Amino acid sequence: MDASQLFLLAWAGLIFWELGQIWLVQIVVYPLFAKVSEAEYVGYHRFYASRIPLPVIGPGFAGFLLPVPLAFFGPVVPLWMSAVNVVAGLIGLLVTVLLEIPRHNRLEQYGKNDATIAELTRFSWPRTLSITTSAAVTMAMLLSVFAMP
Incomplete structure (x- = not known):
C-alpha cells in the first residue's frame, strides 16, 4: 500500500466520522436546543x-479542507469523484462559516x-447533505482503488 492509498484510508476514516456526527447533530443535538429553558440556555x-x-x-474543518490535497496527493480516481468531494467540502465550509457560526454566536450571546434555533437546524441541512454525499463518493473511491479486478 502506498502513501496515496493511506491518505485515502485516513480520509475515509475522517469523513465517516463526520457522517455520524453530522447526522447526530442534525437530528438530535440541534432539536434539543429548542428543549432547553430560556433561563438555562446561555x-x-x-x-x-x-x-x-x-x-x-477540528474534524469538521479538516473534512471541509482535505478534499483539495486528496485530489492532488490521493490515489488516481475518476475526476468527478475528486470534484464532488471538493465541492461538498466547499459547501460545508461556506454553510458553517456564513450561516451556522453566526447563529451559534447569537444564541450564546x-x-x-x-427562530434562530430553527434557522440553525434548517441551514444545517445543506452541510449534512454535502457530508453525506462526500461519504458516498468516498465509498466509491475506496471501491475504485481497492476493488479486486
Whole structure:
C-alpha cells in the first residue's frame, strides 16, 4: 500500500466520522436546543460550545479542507469523484462559516431564540447533505482503488 492509498484510508476514516456526527447533530443535538429553558440556555450553549472543538470542529474543518490535497496527493480516481468531494467540502465550509457560526454566536450571546434555533437546524441541512454525499463518493473511491479486478 502506498502513501496515496493511506491518505485515502485516513480520509475515509475522517469523513465517516463526520457522517455520524453530522447526522447526530442534525437530528438530535440541534432539536434539543429548542428543549432547553430560556433561563438555562446561555449556560447550556456555552457548555456545548466548550466541548465540541475536538470531536466536531477540528474534524469538521479538516473534512471541509482535505478534499483539495486528496485530489492532488490521493490515489488516481475518476475526476468527478475528486470534484464532488471538493465541492461538498466547499459547501460545508461556506454553510458553517456564513450561516451556522453566526447563529451559534447569537444564541450564546443573547440566549434562546426559537427562530434562530430553527434557522440553525434548517441551514444545517445543506452541510449534512454535502457530508453525506462526500461519504458516498468516498465509498466509491475506496471501491475504485481497492476493488479486486
